[in-house]
Amino acid sequence: MPSPFLNQDPELDTGTVNSSYQFGVEGLPICLGGSPHCLHLSHEAWAVRYNHSHISAFTMIVVAQSFKYNHTAVLDETLPRTLSLCPIPDVSGGVSQLEWTRCRSSGPRLLLEVKGKSRKYLVTDWSVHDFQTKFNHVNLRWHIGNHNIAADGNETIIWHDGGLSPPMPHLANTSQIQGHIWKLLAAGKPMFTFVGNMSLNLTNIANPFHISLHRNSSRYVIACIRKPYLLLIGIFKWDNNTGVVNCTNNCTFLSCINTTWWNNNWNESHSDLYILRARKETWLPVNLTRTWSESAGVTQIYKVMQNLVHRSRRMVGIVVSAVIGLVAIASTAAVAGLALHQSIQNAEFVQQWHEQSHLLWQQ
Structure with a gap:
């Protein structure tokens, strides 16, 4: 051959x-x-x-x-x-x-x-x-x-x-x-x-x-x-x-x-x-437990700014933790996107993504 x-x-x-x-x-x-x-x-x-x-x-x-x-x-x-x-x-x-x-x-x-x-x-x-x-x-x-x-x-x-x-x-x-x-x-x-x-x-x-x-x-x-x-x-x-x-x-x-x-x-x-x-980009259903924002990162920054107003002395620690949290969320999304791009997922993967997608907001 x-x-x-x-x-x-x-x-x-x-x-x-x-x-x-x-x-x-x-x-x-x-x-x-x-x-x-x-x-x-x-x-x-x-x-x-x-x-x-x-x-x-x-x-x-x-x-x-x-x-x-x-x-x-x-x-x-x-x-x-x-x-x-x-x-x-x-x-x-x-x-x-x-x-x-x-x-x-x-x-x-x-x-x-x-x-x-x-x-x-x-x-x-x-x-x-x-x-x-x-x-x-x-x-x-x-x-x-x-x-x-x-x-x-x-x-x-x-x-x-x-x-x-x-x-x-x-x-x-x-x-x-x-x-x-x-x-x-x-x-x-x-x-x-x-x-x-x-x-x-x-x-x-x-x-x-x-x-x-x-x-x-x-x-x-x-x-x-x-x-x-x-x-x-x-x-x-x-x-x-x-x-x-x-x-x-x-x-x-x-x-x-x-x-x-x-x-x-x-x-x-x-x-x-x-x-x-397989399609390179696919829309997946998500299960939201809070108000929708442009991204999880935007929500985290919004929460940080609210905390800064009330707790100015903890500003540095909060900013650092927020940046780390934002990186963690971005990494999770990147890994998931890579998995979708390099492999072909079945209905069980989509269902699990739908059920657990709200956990991204807690990272």
């Missing part, structure tokens, strides 16, 4: 929400799943060839769960200048690992077309096509459940735009590329590696083109996102006029996904996966 990697065990945060949970989005939400406005699921393959010649090519093919593409769509999108064209990589037989590169195919692919409130959204991808056809452009399908792939035919096989470039979906004609969300899909199923060769058998006149591949490994990965981002998985309904997304059933917060979770919880036709970000 392309970097970045975690060098420690991930934080497996989970939690459920009720069916009335809703959130708002601006524009097209980032989601994966079966809904019409989400990126759909399929499989993708990457090819690497060893010791390539005109009659034989020892080949390795990597297959992983990824996005579903519309291969027939014709798009008119500006060529990204920062990406070079992807070749099919030629490597030696002793290579121990494959290097991913950021490069492009000969043209964009259409991943998604959604009608919004005031515009139509197109999600495209300039990464490599990574699919095979016969010479007459009849599409070939990979059945990754098979451990071996062997065939003889009278037509050669063409690999279109091969290379080790990860999917890079983005809104059409924008520069912001989402180069990592495909890993969430790749973690849902094993990543298979096929090795073998494609060769020309001149003794077989009727079917001279031969392909023989066998699956030699299956790898499992865990894909995680870091705070303040979080995954929300379940059944949802998106209102493209208001931008509001409502949870309708079985909604769960997650920080990581692996194959076990995917097999036990994912519904191919109903489940959606959203990537959410």
Whole structure:
């Protein structure tokens, strides 16, 4: 998998929400799943060839769960200048690992077309096509459940735009590329590696083109996102006029996904996966036991001034204690704000804050 990697065990945060949970989005939400406005699921393959010649090519093919593409769509999108064209990589037989590169195919692919409130959204991808056809452009399908792939035919096989470039979906004609969300899909199923060769058998006149591949490994990965981002998985309904997304059933917060979770919880036709970000500032309810002031510090200063009027001899001690108290209140508020900003709190935290917020006035 392309970097970045975690060098420690991930934080497996989970939690459920009720069916009335809703959130708002601006524009097209980032989601994966079966809904019409989400990126759909399929499989993708990457090819690497060893010791390539005109009659034989020892080949390795990597297959992983990824996005579903519309291969027939014709798009008119500006060529990204920062990406070079992807070749099919030629490597030696002793290579121990494959290097991913950021490069492009000969043209964009259409991943998604959604009608919004005031515009139509197109999600495209300039990464490599990574699919095979016969010479007459009849599409070939990979059945990754098979451990071996062997065939003889009278037509050669063409690999279109091969290379080790990860999917890079983005809104059409924008520069912001989402180069990592495909890993969430790749973690849902094993990543298979096929090795073998494609060769020309001149003794077989009727079917001279031969392909023989066998699956030699299956790898499992865990894909995680870091705070303040979080995954929300379940059944949802998106209102493209208001931008509001409502949870309708079985909604769960997650920080990581692996194959076990995917097999036990994912519904191919109903489940959606959203990537959410916690709000940086949030209004919380408080329980006041005295008259409201601009801040707790203002109230303390007001009390000090009242005491100074009646007890002038204790002025220095009162001022010092008031300053210390003000610092303590500011520190408490700062710590609470930091906790809200760097983590994602649940309803129990909000309820506890509401019940105990009046204690700040007593510090």
